[in-house]
Amino acid sequence: xxxxxxxxxxxxxxxxxxxxxxxxxxxxxxxxxxxxxxxxxxxxxxxxxxxxxxxxxxxxxxxxxxxxxxxxxxxxxxxxxxxxxxxxxxxxxxxxxxxxxxxxxxxxxxxxxxxxxxxxxxxxxxxxxxxxxxxxxxxxxxxxxxxxxxxxxxxxxxxxxxxxxxxxxxxxxxxxxxxxxxxxxxxxxxxxxxxxxxxxxxxxxxxxxxxxxxxxxxxxxxxxxxxxxxxxxxxxxxxxxxxxxxxxxxxxxxxxxxxxxxxxxxxxxxxxxxxxxxxxxxxxxxxxxxxxxxxxxxxxxxxxxxxxxxxxxxxxxx
Amino acid sequence: xxxxxxxxxxxxxxxxxxxxxxxxxxxxxxxxxxxxxxxxxxxxxxxxxxxxxxxxxxxxxxxxxxxxxxxxxxxxxxxxxxxxxxxxxxxxxxxxxxxxxxxxxxxxxxxxxxxxxxxxxxxxxxxxxxxxxxxxxxxxxxxxxxxxxxxxxxxxxxxxxxxxxxxxxxxxxxxxxxxxxxxxxxxxxxxxxxxxxxxxxxxxxxxxxxxxxxxxxxxxxxxxxxxxxxxxxxxxxxxxxxxxxxxxxxxxxxxxxxxxxxxxxxxxxxxxxxxxxxxxxxxxxxxxxxxxxxxxxxxxxxxxxxxxxxxxxxxxxxxxxxxxxxxxxxxxxxxxxxxxxxxxxxxxxxxxxxxxxxxxxxxxxxxxxxxxxxxxxxxxxxxxxxxxxxxxx
Numbered sequence: 167x168x169x170x171x172x173x174x175x176x177x178x179x180x181x182x183x184x185x186x187x188x189x190x191x192x193x194x195x196x197x198x199x200x201x202x203x204x205x206x207x208x209x210x211x212x213x214x215x216x217x218x219x220x221x222x223x224x225x226x227x228x229x230x231x232x233x234x235x236x237x238x239x240x241x242x243x244x245x246x247x248x249x250x251x252x253x254x255x256x257x258x259x260x261x262x263x264x265x266x267x268x269x270x271x272x273x274x275x276x277x278x279x280x281x282x283x284x285x286x287x288x289x290x291x292x293x294x295x296x297x298x299x300x301x302x303x304x305x306x307x308x309x310x311x312x313x314x315x316x317x318x319x320x321x322x323x324x325x326x327x328x329x330x331x332x333x334x335x336x337x338x339x340x341x342x343x344x345x346x347x348x349x350x351x352x353x354x355x356x357x358x359x360x361x362x363x364x365x366x367x368x369x370x371x372x373x374x375x376x377x378x379x380x381x382x383x384x385x386x387x388x389x390x391x392x393x394x395x396x397x398x399x400x401x402x403x404x405x406x407x408x409x410x411x412x413x414x415x416x417x418x419x420x421x422x423x424x425x426x427x428x429x430x431x432x433x434x435x436x437x438x439x440x441x442x443x444x445x446x447x448x449x450x451x452x453x454x455x456x457x458x459x460x461x462x463x464x465x466x467x468x469x470x471x472x473x474x475x476x477x478x479x480x481x482x483x484x
Numbered sequence: 485x486x487x488x489x490x491x492x493x494x495x496x497x498x499x500x501x502x503x504x505x506x507x508x509x510x511x512x513x514x515x516x517x518x519x520x521x522x523x524x525x526x527x528x529x530x531x532x533x534x535x536x537x538x539x540x541x542x543x544x545x546x547x548x549x550x551x552x553x554x555x556x557x558x559x560x561x562x563x564x565x566x567x568x569x570x571x572x573x574x575x576x577x578x579x580x581x582x583x584x585x586x587x588x589x590x591x592x593x594x595x596x597x598x599x600x601x602x603x604x605x606x607x608x609x610x611x612x613x614x615x616x617x618x619x620x621x622x623x624x625x626x627x628x629x630x631x632x633x634x635x636x637x638x639x640x641x642x643x644x645x646x647x648x649x650x651x652x653x654x655x656x657x658x659x660x661x662x663x664x665x666x667x668x669x670x671x672x673x674x675x676x677x678x679x680x681x682x683x684x685x686x687x688x689x690x691x692x693x694x695x696x697x698x699x700x701x702x703x704x705x706x707x708x709x710x711x712x713x714x715x716x717x718x719x720x721x722x723x724x725x726x727x728x729x730x731x732x733x734x735x736x737x738x739x740x741x742x743x744x745x746x747x748x749x750x751x752x753x754x755x756x757x758x759x760x761x762x763x764x765x766x767x768x769x770x771x772x773x774x775x776x777x778x779x780x781x782x783x784x785x786x787x788x789x790x791x792x793x794x795x796x797x798x799x800x801x802x803x804x805x806x807x808x809x810x811x812x813x814x815x816x817x818x819x820x821x822x823x824x825x826x827x828x829x830x831x832x833x834x835x836x837x838x839x840x841x842x843x844x845x846x847x848x849x850x851x852x853x854x855x856x857x858x859x860x861x862x863x864x865x866x867x868x869x870x871x872x873x874x875x876x877x
Contacts, residue, residue, distance in 0.1 A: 218592070223734070339544070340582060360567065362565045362566075362567045362568075362569035363569050363571060365534075365556075365563075365565065365569065366563070366570075366571070366630075367533060367567040367571070368535075368536065368556045368557060369535075369536070369557070369561065369562065369563045369584075370555045370557070370562075370582050370583035370586065370630070370634075371557040371583045371586040371587055371634075372557065372586055373555065373557070376586070380586075381571055384573050385571075385572065385573055449497050
């Protein structure tokens with residue numbers, strides 16, 4: 167008797183909430199969507215907010231920080247350029263990234279055309295070899311490359327060129343390291359263009375190469391954008407090779423960028439140069455980081471639509 | 485001069501021979517159609533002419549110039565594809581002028597030619613549209629404009645109408661004929677639709693298994709097929725073909741007899757031949773007065789009727805259910821004889837009827853090789869012998 171009374175009593179608020187969720191699943195999904203979205207927003211955006219807090223707080227006030235800046239010092243965004251020629255570091259990284267992206271896109275386009283549109287004996291083995299090489303840890307190449315780029319390797323009595331402190335020492339290994347990913351992306355895209363379009367272009371008067379550049383690449387724009395942006399960001403953010411292939415000095419002026427005084431130290435070395443033997447300017451490092459992110463952020467926003475469709479298309483096909 | 489010559493063109497893939505020793509001589513201004521079932525090598529032949537596929541063997545000459553090793557762009561050809569293949573990222577103007585721009589024509593010349601081409605295919609005022617904004621027929625016309633704008637020696641068309649709906653296809657068929665008359669350029673046209681082949685071409689090249697079966701004007705292919713394959717492929721519904729043995733008086737099969745002058749066509753007693761007759765050359769016995777040379781009567785049992793409006797197709801079985809070795813290449817039941825009669829004929833399903841065939845319209849084929857022995861037989865006098873223009877490998 168007592169048990170039946172208990173089961174007939176009013177359900178508690180939690181029970182009611184559960185029952186309502188079961189009877190109206192849309193509400194639950196909606197709620198879960200917001201929870202997950204807020205989670206991702208916080209994890210992706212909070213680091214940027216925290217950089218902003220650090221940058222705005224004067225360096226000697228950076229202790230016991232809360233969620234708000236401890237003071238207000240927007241001058242840090244100018245000081246970064248006065249303390250070191252940060253714009254040169256930024257420009258160096260940008261130029262290295264653009265050069266690498268151009269090389270990667272041109273070579274990977276040719277490779278993608280061959281792998282995606284032609285059939286020949288040994289194609290599978292070749293693609294597998296590229297995949298295998300792309301799995302090598304980049305660090306494994308460092309010491310041989312370092313010797314190579316410092317003229318310590320000689321073949322038939324000719325010693326290798328000294329590329330240390332030049333863009334070549336970074337652009338060449340970057341191109342090789344980021345090439346396989348682009349080759350696979352572009353192979354997938356070029357392989358999807360109907361044969362008829364290439365045939366039509368060739369009948370109309372182009373060579374195979376002409377058909378690639380006039381028809382296949384324009385129609386694969388999302389894939390090319392994806393490969394390009396991924397390569398650009400990877401090189402722009404690269405630190406390991408850039409740190410070891412240069413001595414970290416840069417020219418003092420923009421016009422000196424192509425002179426011998428510019429040793430092509432990249433963005434990350436610029437940021438770390440606010441950390442000296444006696445001082446650590448955390449606020450300047452934070453401000454420089456925000457400035458450094460801007461070009462990539464702009465690039466991604468501009469190419470966003472194409473990148474998203476590019477990544478998903480490639481994913482579906484493979 | 486847009487004459488095209490193929491000499492011994494062969495295309496072999498690892499295991500398969502797609503085109504086998506093809507010899508063709510196409511004259512300037514001629515409209516030649518390649519027909520054949522799917523996978524017979526007609527498209528591959530066209531691709532070797534275009535230069536999209538390199539032949540394993542043989543040589544190709546276009547306008548008196550050997551082009552076997554030249555890339556497609558240097559062959560003086562233009563092509564219209566089955567899937568139309570307009571460049572989706574370019575508007576109509578850019579699509580049509582693509583070839584001219586690559587060949588660096590000056591802007592005024594390009595404008596003039598694009599305008600003229602658009603006029604010929606009736607696309608004036610549409611040149612700034614994108615292909616995605618156009619209907620199937622309009623896109624096909626853009627593709628044709630793209631082909632004619634370069635004023636090539638030869639047009640190659642690979643089933644250009646296959647993806648259009650039936651009504652549009654008939655319309656485009658007449659458009660293409662008008663175009664051919666207007667431009668007077670050689671056209672090589674690939675189709676598996678024999679109605680297109682019959683209506684448009686000066687000559688039809690019937691291809692099967694990579695081999696040329698017959699190249700002749702449409703009516704010659706129809707009336708004097710070079711072999712059993714051509715007989716079955718050209719004409720719809722296809723010809724009745726029945727295997728039989730020659731005896732002293734003519735030919736007998738398991739069920740029927742046909743008397744004719746065997747010596748006149750060079751046949752001896754005991755020879756195995758196939759006898760072919762088109763559905764429209766089979767008549768009800770009561771109408772035998774209208775038949776040029778009626779045969780002896782054949783007793784048949786009607787099975788299924790297909791009223792087409794202007795005629796009725798009557799499928800007939802032998803009364804005992806077996807005709808013996810009848811066959812038709814369109815997948816019809818091997819034991820049936822097909823007759824076409826006037827729509828007002830008094831024929832019902834499942835009736836016994838006496839029929840005759842027109843002896844002057846009977847074809848004889850060798851059972852082994854399938855080659856035609858005679859077209860049209862006579863009871864006594866010498867029959868006409870095969871005159872179809874046969875180019876055998």
